[in-house]
Amino acid sequence: MNDRVENTMIQEARHFETDLAVIGSGLAGFAASTFALNRGIRTAQAGNTGAVAYTTGYLDLLGRVHNEDVCPVTDPWQGLRQLRQSQPLHPMARVSEDDLRAAFREFTSFISDCGIIYNAPGQFNATALTPAGTLKPTLCVPATMQAGVDALARKARCVIVDFKGLRGFSARQVVANLKDTWPELRAERVLFPEMETGEIYPEVMARALEVPAHRQALAERIRAVVGDAEVIGVPAVLGMHNPDLVMAEMMRLLGRPIFEIPTMPPSVPGIRLREMFEQVFPQKGLVLIPQQKVDKVVFNADDLQLSLSDNFGPITIRAKAVILATGRFLSGGLTAAIDGIREPLLGLPVTQTASREDWYHLQYMDKRGHEIHRTGIEVDDKFRPLGENGQPVNDRLFAAGLILAHQDWIRGRCGAGVALASAYKAVEAVQELLR
Ligand SMILES: Cc1cc2nc3c(=O)[nH]c(=O)nc-3n(C[C@H](O)[C@H](O)[C@H](O)COP(=O)(O)OP(=O)(O)OC[C@H]3O[C@@H](n4cnc5c(N)ncnc54)[C@H](O)[C@@H]3O)c2cc1C
The missing domain is CATH 3.40.50.1860 (Rossmann fold)
Structure with missing residues (x-):
């Protein structure tokens, strides 16, 4: 009883008003917040622990264009030109080379300035060691x-x-x-x-x-x-x-x-990045609610509201725009069940194979890759998720990162590429909306 009284006493509802809310704290969420901060957009970010702690620390743009390619890509910018031709629905195919270069430059220079030095993006891929x-x-x-x-x-x-x-x-x-x-x-x-x-x-x-x-x-x-x-x-x-x-x-x-x-995961270079962002973002004025999941998003005529809670009680965030960067299965951005794959937070339509039988080929190492790794949500050129009717679900809703359909980042060696490219464009579109 005493415990319960004590617990009730420390519970306190908190409310934040902001321009942009970012959901997710993987590379895509951190990149979106970075780009937003650099543009003076008032931002709040909420995200559960995610796959960033698994990453090697390398920021891959593009390592392979076609699943069956034997040789890795040496010039990723040239590779992107081929990708645009052969996979026009790939999220990076929607982003110009200039924007991609700018996204990598801005992100690596931000983290370098914050204390973890990275090389700026060059013309060619480096060949790096794996675990x-x-x-x-x-x-x-x-x-x-x-x-x-x-x-x-x-x-x-x-x-x-x-x-x-x-x-x-x-x-x-x-x-x-x-x-x-x-x-x-x-x-x-x-x-x-x-x-x-x-x-x-x-x-x-x-x-x-x-x-x-x-x-x-x-x-x-x-x-x-x-x-x-x-x-x-x-x-x-x-x-x-x-x-x-x-x-x-x-x-x-x-x-x-x-x-x-x-x-092997969990890996120090990923944890370093996460801890650095968690330290630096609040110093730069961002409202950060780490290690928590957003339970609900409600869209109103002029804004939207996120609901979540932590040990101290319920939290609401009212914002003008939201970027969904919740990843795929590992992070809970998508869930797979016997009857199909869902996007659990907003119920967005998920592009997937007609049947569960087609998720995987028989051989794990099949060179074609597995169809489940291309599952995700559809977006338009402003990175707004699309509904069943092919129209944006809401003008205030944007998406970035691995949750996007039509990319197999594992085989393409393009995890950071997808995350940074889409976060960059989504923030650009948010900026336009806020204007
Ligand atoms: C083992 C491994 C190795 C990798 N190595 C590399 C590499 O060498 N180079 C490279 O470029 N990339 C690598 N990546 C990929 C890289 O980590 C991702 O590209 C990157 O994290 C971008 O993903 P994301 O932000 O879209 O999703 P994620 O990293 O999956 O993050 C999604 C986030 O959303 C959160 N979330 C989900 N639902 C909610 C909710 N309702 N409310 C709040 N938050 C929520 C999750 O907890 C998580 O924080 C690797 C990934 C893994 C798993």
């Missing part, structure tokens, strides 16, 4: 991973170091997969300071390396195995809030470049 030691094309990499891209390109004398007790990352596996093309690569294992026994986790290691004494201790252990290596690769654990400083300090202590390789 398993395979290679993937990507456009922008965090500065903590750049030395790995460079070392791979010149096949430098390199040692990959892993840590006893860290699952899902094996230096030996990376070396085994790359040895044929990168002969000067070798593997070593060390004990992570003060985490010498049992299982250890990248997130905890990254936070530990924010402390100078831990860096010093780790550098001593790595120094013992570094031999004649010109450059050192480690799993992505070089700090959580100051990765560039941690990397620079490790470089100083070891006297040679050190780089990160992404680990």
